[in-house]
Amino acid sequence: RLQGDWSSDVCSSDLAGNHSIHSKLTPILDPEGRCQYILYSSRDTTDRVRVLSMLNQSEEKFSRAFQSTPAPMSISRLSDGQFLDLNEACCKLWGYSREEFLGRDASQMRLWHNLADREQFFKMFHATGSVRDFEIVIRTRRDAERTVLFSAERVEVGGEECMVASIYDISATREAERVQRQAELQLRQAQKLEALGTLAGGIAHDFNNILTTI
Numbered sequence: 001r002l003q004g005d006w007s008s009d010v011c012s013s014d015l016a017g018n019h020s021i022h023s024k025l026t027p028i029l030d031p032e033g034r035c036q037y038i039l040y041s042s043r044d045t046t047d048r049v050r051v052l053s054m055l056n057q058s059e060e061k062f063s064r065a066f067q068s069t070p071a072p073m074s075i076s077r078l079s080d081g082q083f084l085d086l087n088e089a090c091c092k093l094w095g096y097s098r099e100e101f102l103g104r105d106a107s108q109m110r111l112w113h114n115l116a117d118r119e120q121f122f123k124m125f126h127a128t129g130s131v132r133d134f135e136i137v138i139r140t141r142r143d144a145e146r147t148v149l150f151s152a153e154r155v156e157v158g159g160e161e162c163m164v165a166s167i168y169d170i171s172a173t174r175e176a177e178r179v180q181r182q183a184e185l186q187l188r189q190a191q192k193l194e195a196l197g198t199l200a201g202g203i204a205h206d207f208n209n210i211l212t213t214i
Contacts, residue, residue, distance in 0.1 A: 072167040074101075077160055081105035084162065093167065095141030113137040113145055121150065125163070129154040135170075147174045 028037040066073055072090035076083050083101040091098055094111065101109070112118045117136040125131050133149040140146060152165040 072169075074165050075155075075157065076105070076163050076165070078154070078163055079161065081107065084157065090167070093140070093146070093169065094138075111138055113139045121152075125152055125154070133168075138167075147171045 024041045026039040026041070027035045028039055030036050066075075066085070067087050069087060070089055072087065072093045074083055074086045074090050082103055082105050086098055086101050091101070094101075094109075096109070106112060106118075114137060121131060121134055121136065124134070130151075130153045132151050134151070136148060136150050138146050138148055147170050149168040149170055150165065151168075152163050155162050155164050
């Protein structure tokens, strides 16, 4: 016995290929509530099903790429800044587990070393919707400082405005540059001392000549 509306999605095939059909049966009742007729309607949902399938495949590909990339990446909600997802590389850089990140924002976890950097970053981000290679210093779980290039892009996830961020750690590069600058400074100082020693030696030689003449 048919009670209420009944609907179903059916996949059919013809010479043109597969089609997805959404069918609906609606009973037409008489005054005593007995079914007199059944109204049948259908519509072709092939394009909609195909689009949804493509979206699911795209989301799956993005998820795999997001989790497997060696670059630290995160997704956070713009309305409140809470983290929605992070990959393993991001957790490793900060020193926190994924579960510790979810539902919290960067300010609560004290990830920004300099709050002025945070203000400047979001000023640029809200103005253009994206930021590329913004150099900042971050603070890890063990309170260690790391110099990174921070990039971000505005995206929509599940109907909400979000930010996808990626981080490139340049701490080793900046440390190597610091060591090189220090070595160059020491070399210049050594060259100055060597020049001073040569000058002093020349003065002493001239002085000895004067004494010999006298």
